Amino acid sequence: MSNMKYNPQKIEPKWQKYWEKKKLFQAKDFDKKPKSYILVEFPYPSGDGIHVGHCRSYSVLDAVVRKRRMQGNNVLFPMGWDAFGLPTENYAIKAGIHPRKVTEKNTAIFRRQLKSLGFSFNWNREINTSSPEYYKWTQWIFVQLFKKGLAYKDKIAINWCPSCKIGLANEEVVDGKCERCGTPAEKREKEQWMLKITKYADRLIKDLEKVDYPDQVKIMQKEWIGRSEGTYFEMPIFIGSSKKESKEKLDVFTTRIDTVFGMTYVVLSAEHPLIEKITTSNKKKEVQKYIQEAKNKMDLERITSEKEKTGVFTGSYALNIFNNQKIPIYISDYVLMSYGTGAIMAVPAHDERDYDFAKKYVLPIVEVIKPEKGKSDISREVFVDYGVLVNSGQFSNMTSVEAQKKMTQWLEKEKKGKKAVYYKIRDWVFSRQHYWGEPIPMINCKKCGWQPVTEKDLPVELPDVKKYKPTDTGESPLSAIKNWVKTKCPKCKGLAQRETDTMPNWAGSNWYFLRYCDPRNRKQLADQKKLKYWVPVDWYNGGMEHTTLHLLYSRFIYKFLWDIGAVPKSCGPEPYKKRTSHGMVLGKGGVKMSKSRGNVINPDNVVKQYGADTLRIYEMFMGPFGQMISWDSKGIVGMRRFLDRVYKLANQFIRKSVSNQRRNQSSVSGLRKQLHKTIKKVSEDIEAMKFNTAVSAMMEFSNDWQKYGKIKKEDFENFLKILAPLAPHLCEEIWERLGNKKSIFLEKWPEYNKKLIREERINLIVQINGKVRDKIEVKAGINKGQARKTALDSKNIKKWLGSKKIKKVIFAQGKLINLVI
Ligand code: ANZ
Ligand code: ZN
Numbered sequence: 090m091s092n093m094k095y096n097p098q099k100i101e102p103k104w105q106k107y108w109e110k111k112k113l114f115q116a117k118d119f120d121k122k123p124k125s126y127i128l129v130e131f132p133y134p135s136g137d138g139i140h141v142g143h144c145r146s147y148s149v150l151d152a153v154v155r156k157r158r159m160q161g162n163n164v165l166f167p168m169g170w171d172a173f174g175l176p177t178e179n180y181a182i183k184a185g186i187h188p189r190k191v192t193e194k195n196t197a198i199f200r201r202q203l204k205s206l207g208f209s210f211n212w213n214r215e216i217n218t219s220s221p222e223y224y225k226w227t228q229w230i231f232v233q234l235f236k237k238g239l240a241y242k243d244k245i246a247i248n249w250c251p252s253c254k255i256g257l258a259n260e261e262v263v264d265g266k267c268e269r270c271g272t273p274a275e276k277r278e279k280e281q282w283m284l285k286i287t288k289y290a291d292r293l294i295k296d297l298e299k300v301d302y303p304d305q306v307k308i309m310q311k312e313w314i315g316r317s318e319g320t321y322f323e324m325p326i327f328i329g330s331s332k333k334e335s336k337e338k339l340d341v342f343t344t345r346i347d348t349v350f351g352m353t354y355v356v357l358s359a360e361h362p363l364i365e366k367i368t369t370s371n372k373k374k375e376v377q378k379y380i381q382e383a384k385n386k387m388d389l390e391r392i393t394s395e396k397e398k399t400g401v402f403t404g405s406y407a408l409n410i411f412n413n414q415k416i417p418i419y420i421s422d423y424v425l426m427s428y429g430t431g432a433i434m435a436v437p438a439h440d441e442r443d444y445d446f447a448k449k450y451v452l453p454i455v456e457v458i459k460p461e462k463g464k465s466d467i468s469r470e471v472f473v474d475y476g477v478l479v480n481s482g483q484f485s486n487m488t489s490v491e492a493q494k495k496m497t498q499w500l501e502k503e504k505k506g507k508k509a510v511y512y513k514i515r516d517w518v519f520s521r522q523h524y525w526g527e528p529i530p531m532i533n534c535k536k537c538g539w540q541p542v543t544e545k546d547l548p549v550e551l552p553d554v555k556k557y558k559p560t561d562t563g564e565s566p567l568s569a570i571k572n573w574v575k576t577k578c579p580k581c582k583g584l585a586q587r588e589t590d591t592m593p594n595w596a597g598s599n600w601y602f603l604r605y606c607d608p609r610n611r612k613q614l615a616d617q618k619k620l621k622y623w624v625p626v627d628w629y630n631g632g633m634e635h636t637t638l639h640l641l642y643s644r645f646i647y648k649f650l651w652d653i654g655a656v657p658k659s660c661g662p663e664p665y666k667k668r669t670s671h672g673m674v675l676g677k678g679g680v681k682m683s684k685s686r687g688n689v690i691n692p693d694n695v696v697k698q699y700g701a702d703t704l705r706i707y708e709m710f711m712g713p714f715g716q717m718i719s720w721d722s723k724g725i726v727g728m729r730r731f732l733d734r735v736y737k738l739a740n741q742f743i744r745k746s747v748s749n750q751r752r753n754q755s756s757v758s759g760l761r762k763q764l765h766k767t768i769k770k771v772s773e774d775i776e777a778m779k780f781n782t783a784v785s786a787m788m789e790f791s792n793d794w795q796k797y798g799k800i801k802k803e804d805f806e807n808f809l810k811i812l813a814p815l816a817p818h819l820c821e822e823i824w825e826r827l828g829n830k831k832s833i834f835l836e837k838w839p840e841y842n843k844k845l846i847r848e849e850r851i852n853l854i855v856q857i858n859g860k861v862r863d864k865i866e867v868k869a870g871i872n873k874g875q876a877r878k879t880a881l882d883s884k885n886i887k888k889w890l891g892s893k894k895i896k897k898v899i900f901a902q903g904k905l906i907n908l909v910i
Contacts, residue, residue: 095736097700101818105207113832114158114209116165118606118619125162126623127154128602128665130631130639131169131216133594134195135176139202140682141690141708141720142632146671148705149714149780150630151208155814156775158209159838165623166209167605169216170196173224174594175253175269178525182558188525192219202692206701207817209834214608218597219525223604225548226614227596228530230646231519232541233653235531239285240519242539246360246384247518249277254559255521256281261638276384279563282520282529282590286645290314290512292662293644301667303715306636313637315513319344320497321430322506324355325408327415329369337363339407339418342429342511345439346500347492350481351457352434353447354417355407356400359383360426367418369404376401376420383422398423398446409434410505411496412482421446429511437471444471457481458489517642519593522565524557526591534578534585543579549587565589598639599646602626602664603656614650617657624660633670640668669778672716674708679719690720702816703729709780709815731788732819735812738794739823742805760797761845763790764804768841771811780815787812802827807839854905855880862889873900880906 108114116124129150132143154166172192181188196217203210216223234240248257250267256279261268286293294314297307323338341355357364359380368376379401400421407418423442424433437447438456447454458476475489484492500506520529528549530542542549552573557566567589568574578585600614606623607615631640647664650656675681676688683689695704707728712718767790774783790808794800800808806827813820813833824833853876855863863885867876877898880886890910897909 093740095733095819097702097732097818098697100822101205101207101696101701104818104821105204107821108207108209108832108834109212111832112213113834114164114166114211115213116167116211117163119622120163122161122163124165124623124627125154125157126165126602126626126628127157128167128605128626128629130629130635131171131598131601132199133171133174133176134192134199136180136191136195137684137689138195138198139692141674141692141695141704142671142682144206144692144704145674145708145711146630146632147203147206147208148708149671149778150628151705151817152709152780152814153628153775155209155817155834156772156838158834159810159814159836161837165214165605166211167214167216168203168208168210168212169214169601169605170199170218171594171598171601172196172217172219173526173592173597175255175523175525178523178557179253181525187553188557189219192217205696206692206705209817211605214605216601216604216608218601221548221550222609222611224527224597226604227527227592227600228542228547228549229544229614230600230650230655231527231592231596232530232544232547233655234284234649235539235541237649237653239288239649241283241285242280243283243516244278244280245283245518246276247279247281248274249279249563250274254563255523256518256563277563281518282531282588284517284519284645286517286642287512287514289645289648290316290514292648293641296644296648296663299661300663300665302665303668303670306633306640306668306670309636310641313514313641317344317511317513319509319511320346320493320500320506321509322346322410322500324410324434326363326367326418327406327408328367329404334408335367337366339363339432340430341432341434342509343434345436345489345493346496347475347478347481347484347487347489348436348439348457349409349411349434349496350478350484351436351438351455352409352416353437353453353455354419354435356419356421356424356433356435356446357403358424358426358431359420359422361420361431363432364403364420367403367405372402372404376403379420383420396423398442398449400446400450402450410503417452419446419450427515428513439471439473441471441473455480461488519596520588520590521593522563522589523559523591524551524554524566526594527551527596528567529588529590529592531588532576532578532585533588534581534583536583537578537580537585540579540585546579551591565591567591595639595642599643600650602629602643603647603650614655621657621659624656625663626665628667628669629665630669630671632673640665669714671714672712672718674711675717675719677719677721679717682720695725699725699729700732700818702819703732706732706784706815710784712781714778714780728784731784731791732816734791734795735816736819736823738791738800739805739826742800742802743826760793760800761804763793764808765841765845768807768811768839769846772838772841775814784815787815809833810836810839851903853879855883855886856905856907857886857889858909859907862886869903872902873898873906876900876906877908880908 127150129146154164158164177188177191181191231240248262250257250272252270252272253267257267257274262274266273294311294316319342321342323340326335326337326339328335400419403418403420405418406415408415435443437443437454439458457478457480458472459479460476478485478487478492497508528551530547530549532540532542534540552570554566554570574587576585576587603615607619610616644664648662651662707725710728711724767786770786771783809820809824821833849869850866851869852864853867854861863883865879865883867879893910895908895910899907
């Protein structure tokens with residue numbers, strides 16, 4: 090009989106077709122059922138097809154989704170393509186195929202692969218960020234940002250990848266290298282469009298309180314934004330040996346104004362605008378040389394504490410207004426122009442970097458903070474903590490906290506400084522000089538300046554070009570299409586020029602989750618009522634590596650859209666209620682999968698050999714969801730064996746007559762208890778993302794069932810229902826063979842019976858040195874630690890033990906605990 094053997098290659102395509110034909114998984118706008126918006130990061134359709142990492146995220150969330158549907162939710166679970174980006178462009182250039190064609194081909198491969206895995210995505214809402222219908226709205230958002238003053242053009246030193254020929258955002262530079270290709274990044278001056286994410290910095294930190302993200306994600310975002318509260322103040326300058334105060338003032342930012350009496354020099358960043366004016370003629374040459382070298386270094390390289398400090402004296406002095414001492418002004422690359430004011434007061438006694446610098450250039454080190462009584466820090470040469478002030482005039486004997494307040498107040502009174510907040514995060518460089526991206530919808534008119542493209546003229550379509558290779562001059566390839574560049578000014582109708590830069594590849598993913606709510610809308614980015622119904626996203630799963638990039642950017646853009654009313658107020662200030670991250674799937678031996686290592690697992694092959702259900706359930710079983718895990722071929726065989734066993738048990742069940750089922754009632758009821766425990770565990774584990782333990786619970790149950798040999802139909806069906814979200818094709822097939830006419834996914838998620846799972850209780854015997862001293866009623870399943878604690882809490886035992894030390898604990902589960910003293 091063909092049905093006798095589990096044959097995923099046959100049943101999986103069958104059920105995929107069935108689900109699609111019946112439109113079983115389509116979300117319904119405005120449905121009365123509770124809505125649940127579950128989002129997985131949409132893939133970049135690269136030429137490599139999906140990888141097992143995608144599968145992990147999608148398998149797991151698909152299980153959540155299928156379960157929630159069975160629990161009566163109206164679930165939105167969409168999928169689409171983050172299709173603009175460099176790898177496609179690079180591939181297109183190499184292969185001589187248009188990026189649009191490459192994208193079409195790659196998305197077709199991805200779509201086929203995802204469908205072959207049976208994920209229950211809402212395919213009718215598929216989107217593609219590189220289609221004009223979509224990027225019309227990405228451009229529209231840019232225009233709104235411009236109109237609100239949040240997009241501006243600025244000439245800045247940008248990180249430049251000489252290999253990709255592209256400007257990089259700080260976030261795209263990892264360890265001084267281009268995030269994509271690993272080439273060391275350089276600095277270049279370039280006019281760029283910038284987005285003022287800094288204006289949202291405070292809210293991006295504060296609203297983290299409102300969301301359910303892993304702590305690590307919150308910490309990383311906060312550190313990335315890097316909010317520092319401190320003091321800002323002005324210092325008079327004396328050029329060279331002049332006794333007369335210069336007109337210029339030097340502004341510094343410090344988080345430790347309490348250490349100001351210990352300031353023995355000041356340091357300017359190599360890019361500081363005052364350098365020209367204050368460098369004395371005898372120092373010009375040396376300073377010039379130093380600045381040139383410093384500018385070529387990457388920020389990260391400059392600020393690492395391990396690196397030996399370098400610097401140069403300008404020949405001029407600044408006045409410490411707290412103690413009226415003149416101190417030298419240095420230039421050093423350990424101070425960044427992009428942070429604070431680009432100048433610091435240096436306190437070598439209490440700051441490690443300043444200490445290293447002072448040692449090298451033989452500058453005085455004046456101690457002004459002592460540890461509070463009873464606390465001392467001898468572990469380091471430099472005392473960097475808060476403490477009590479010494480050698481600090483009227484502020485001596487105050488604590489650091491007190492002094493910070495008083496000193497800042499004094500500065501405010503003298504009108505020489507004030508409280509200040511600075512952020513590490515910089516405005517977001519939003520232009521790229523590349524072809525395969527959204528054209529920035531701006532027009533430059535000699536008379537009117539930068540003007541946004543009129544909204545009815547959106548989208549500005551990406552023109553077809555023959556050459557989309559980036560240019561060596563750093564100009565976008567679009568600048569070569571003269572008749573596209575030439576246009577009319579939207580304001581004065583005079584001759585004007587289009588912006589030829591395109592947006593970075595994060596642009597489309599900033600807001601894609603909004604488009605899924607209403608993907609075909611031609612009048613708005615999405616209908617307000619639909620947004621009101623679906624947004625915020627209830628659960629968003631994606632990679633940890635996107636924490637300070639996509640996740641932060643999209644929170645910013647969402648907040649902006651919410652502010653301007655493009656997203657209804659009732660949706661709330663945060664786009665994603667809950668965020669989770671799957672651990673990476675590594676190749677054999679715990680290394681990253683890569684073509685060069687030859688350790689890439691292709692999901693197509695796994696599906697062909699073992700079936701989609703086996704792949705899916707293996708990806709859930711492989712380990713705790715948040716942890717990195719190596720692919721293990723033995724593990725996948727084990728999962729296939731489990732599914733084979735379920736199929737075999739189903740066969741046995743179907744073959745046997747009903748009369749047979751009546752025998753052995755007691756074991757049936759034992760098995761039923763087991764089942765209800767399993768239902769409880771699986772229900773809870775799926776929501777808590779403990780898929781590995783959910784799978785083992787079901788494996789255990791199948792073992793018990795095999796042992797008992799008998800099962801009631803109702804129990805069998807309930808078991809299938811809880812397995813269905815994890816192995817959907819198999820369960821659907823067996824469900825049908827049990828004589829059911831409708832899909833198992835239209836069934837209700839089973840409830841466990843509280844009475845059946847009540848834990849058995851036992852009398853735990855407590856011995857001391859082998860003599861029975863107490864009996865305590867406890868749960869049968871408690872472990873050694875719990876038993877020990879219970880025993881030690883007992884009055885009787887306390888009396889017997891007195892102050893004697895326990896040397897050893899012997900524990901027999903479900904029976905006794907023996908304390909050896
Ligand atoms: C004096 C001082 C004394 C400082 C002391 C620290 C310890 P966070 O907390 O990261 O915001 N700083 C300010 N601007 C800088 C720049 N552009 N480049 C490099 N360093 C800069 O750090 C603030 C502290 O970093 C500031 O407080 C300043 O050094 C330094 F015992 O001022 B501090
Ligand atoms: Zn004009």
